[in-house]
Amino acid sequence: xxxxxxxxxxxxxxxxxxxxxxxxxxxxxxxxxxxxxxxxxxxxxxxxxxxxxxxxxxxxxxxxxxxxxxxxxxxxxxxxxxxxxxxxxxxxxxxxxxxxxxxxxxxxxxxxxxxxxxxxxxxxxxxxxxxxxxxxxxxxxxxxxxxxxxxxxxxxxxxxxxxxxxx
Amino acid sequence: xxxxxxxxxxxxxxxxxxxxxxxxxxxxxxxxxxxxxxxxxxxxxxxxxxxxxxxxxxxxxxxxxxxxxxxxxxxxxxxxxxxxxxxxxxxxxxxxxxxxxxxxxxxx
Numbered sequence: 001x002x003x004x005x006x007x008x009x010x011x012x013x014x015x016x017x018x019x020x021x022x023x024x025x026x027x028x029x030x031x032x033x034x035x036x037x038x039x040x041x042x043x044x045x046x047x048x049x050x051x052x053x054x055x056x057x058x059x060x061x062x063x064x065x066x067x068x069x070x071x072x073x074x075x076x077x078x079x080x081x082x083x084x085x086x087x088x089x090x091x092x093x094x095x096x097x098x099x100x101x102x103x104x105x106x107x108x109x110x111x112x113x114x115x116x117x118x119x120x121x122x123x124x125x126x127x128x129x130x131x132x133x134x135x136x137x138x139x140x141x142x143x144x145x146x147x148x149x150x151x152x153x154x155x156x157x158x159x160x161x162x163x164x165x166x167x
Numbered sequence: 168x169x170x171x172x173x174x175x176x177x178x179x180x181x182x183x184x185x186x187x188x189x190x191x192x193x194x195x196x197x198x199x200x201x202x203x204x205x206x207x208x209x210x211x212x213x214x215x216x217x218x219x220x221x222x223x224x225x226x227x228x229x230x231x232x233x234x235x236x237x238x239x240x241x242x243x244x245x246x247x248x249x250x251x252x253x254x255x256x257x258x259x260x261x262x263x264x265x266x267x268x269x270x271x272x273x274x275x
Contacts, residue, residue: 022259022260069264070264090231090232090233090234091234131197131226131264133199133226135201137172137205138172139172139176141175141176141179142179144179144180144183144196145183145186148183148187148194148196151193151194152192152193152194155193156193157193157194158193158194158195159194159195159196159197160183160194160195160196160197
């Protein structure tokens with residue numbers, strides 16, 4: 001017996017409900033008695049669609065909660081670096097600013113402090129999950145484990161990965 | 168950047184993914200290869216194979232700015248998406264959330 005939705009029904013093209021799993025085509029969410037249900041366009045779910053008070057179909061994918069799908073945690077450290085001249089173009093930005101001023105000076109305490117600050121900021125504005133990219137041609141080893149320890153302390157859900165340099 | 172650092176990064180990624188899977192908490196790990204212009208073809212294949220063996224997703228950016236489409240066209244022949252397809256990256260285990268640039272058609 002499928003519980004009937006009585007509130008908002010959201011049916012995007014894809015829904016992601018479990019971290020790490022592939023998005024599910026044809027699935028969405030429906031509210032019922034103050035909770036959210038997984039919902040689908042197919043039976044036995046579809047026959048109860050008429051009971052929803054408000055239906056919204058939207059293109060694209062729908063993640064649970066507020067999530068940031070691409071974040072560089074330590075990028076916050078770039079916010080206070082004064083520049084006499086702003087670099088223009090992709091490689092000038094990397095070569096004259098991002099690598100020498102942000103990534104090359106990184107050390108483990110800076111990674112930890114930046115992660116702590118970013119997690120606090122995200123939680124303060126309602127973000128419940130994020131995916132971080134730890135990048136750099138000269139990336140320090142051991143950083144993702146340090147980040148993970150800080151993130152676990154905040155209780156926020158995340159996927160951390162190292163953006164790998166050329167091989 | 169060096170081959171050695173690249174391989175160390177892969178190893179660290181794999182160990183982190185396994186540790187997260189074992190712990191079963193709210194933090195997970197992914198393998199990430201950045202883009203087609205910062206990793207060699209063989210390295211991309213190796214990383215994606217590793218990601219699949221860990222039963223996890225592999226993340227990458229696609230068509231970064233104008234640079235990557237032009238670079239892929241000049242270096243590999245096909246445009247970025249087609250080049251990724253040729254490497255087997257059109258796959259449910261390859262996560263490409265940020266297609267940030269245009270891959271314009273080549274006009275004759």
